[in-house]
Amino acid sequence: MTTLAEKVPASATSSRWENARRGFYRFRNSWLSIAGLLIVLVLFIIAVIGPSIVPYPEHVAGSVSTATRFQPPSALHWFGTNELGQDVFSLVVAGSQISLLAGLAVVAVGALVGTLVGAVAGYFGGWTDEVLMRLADLKLTVPSLILAMAVAAALGPGILNMVIAISISWWPGYARLVRGEVIAKKEEMFVQAARALGAGTGRILRRHILPNILTPVIIKMSLDMGFAILTVASLGFIGIGVKPPTPEWGSLLSIARTYMPDYWWTAVFPGSAIFLAVFGFNLLGDGLRDVFDPKARR
Structure with a gap:
């Protein structure tokens, strides 16, 4: 005879699989x-293997070829060459690794710090909540790009310093999101039951509350990736991002603006790469929101 205890887990598992199947069906039916998803996958594949298969790796390392300066796009140089005779295609492909991985690191660090701060503030409330949220509000009074520029200028150029500078301005959005979710979840019956059974604060947050609020965090991360890549490119564009000769989309675009419009290809292709990355992550984020967010389901 099947007991009620055996039926409940089976029913819960079946419900989760049914929700996952419906979510995949909604995602699959949205061609955007x-x-x-395809754009993001292609970009990450290029970022991982691209620098090792570029046609002119010596140009990525900083080598110059003045005899081939400002060659237009051709079969030999797909994206043309720049003012140093370097192959723009090789530079754009190699720069994808810096731009995409730096953007991913920014979002990951911002989400981690913001989730921890928001979870503590929402669960404990009182003066802890006031102090942490007022700190977040204080940060939000300063535009993110301005704060990132100031911190990056103080720390100096470099990939790590750039990620730290942008992450400092990125966590408050996650903190406010997670705080609201934790405040709602901590009053649920399953949390009260865990507390009645003697579970500590750390266990309740780690095992019961945080796993149930990951969906909105993941959606926000996917939507933020495009803006993080754009911010990384912005710091590179104004010269306080990655050190030359390391290729990065923003710095490539900054150098190329001097030669517009005569040598348009030096700016069009790095700019198109930035556009494609932001566009792809925005489409993917909208799709994930339609799948996971009940309020956004159509």
């Missing part, structure tokens, strides 16, 4: 979401 599929397009965003």
Whole structure:
């Protein structure tokens, strides 16, 4: 005879699989979401293997070829060459690694710090909540790009310093999101039951509350990736990002603006790479929101 205890887990598992199947069906039926996923996958594949298969790796390392300066796009140089005779295609492909991985690091660090701060503030409340949220509000009074520029200028150029500078301005959004979710979840019956059974604060947050609020965090991370890449490119564009000769989309675009419009290809292709990355992550984020967010389901 099947007991009630055996039926409940089976029913819960079946419900989760049914929700996952429906979510996949909604995602699959949105061609924009599929397009965003394909763009993101292609970009990450290029970022991982691209620098090792570029046609002119010596140009990525900083070598120059003045005899081939400002060559237009051709079969030999797909994206043309720049003012140093370097192959723009090789530089754009190699720069994808810096831009995409730096953007991913910014979002990951911002989400981690913001989730911890928001979880503590929402669970404990009182003066802890006031102090942490007022700190977040204080940060939000300063535009993110301005704060990132100031911190990056103080720390100096470099990939790590750039990630730290942008992450400092990125966590408050996650903190406010997680705080609201934790305040709602901590009053649920399953949390009160865990507390009645003697579970400590750390266990309740780690095992019961945080796993149930990951969905909005993941959606926000996917939507933020495009803006993080754009911010990384912005710091590179104004010269306080990655040190030359390391290629990065923003710095490539900054140098190329001097030669517009005569040598348009030196700016068009790095700019198109930035556009494609932001566009792809926005499409993917919208698709994930339609799948996971009940309020946004159509």
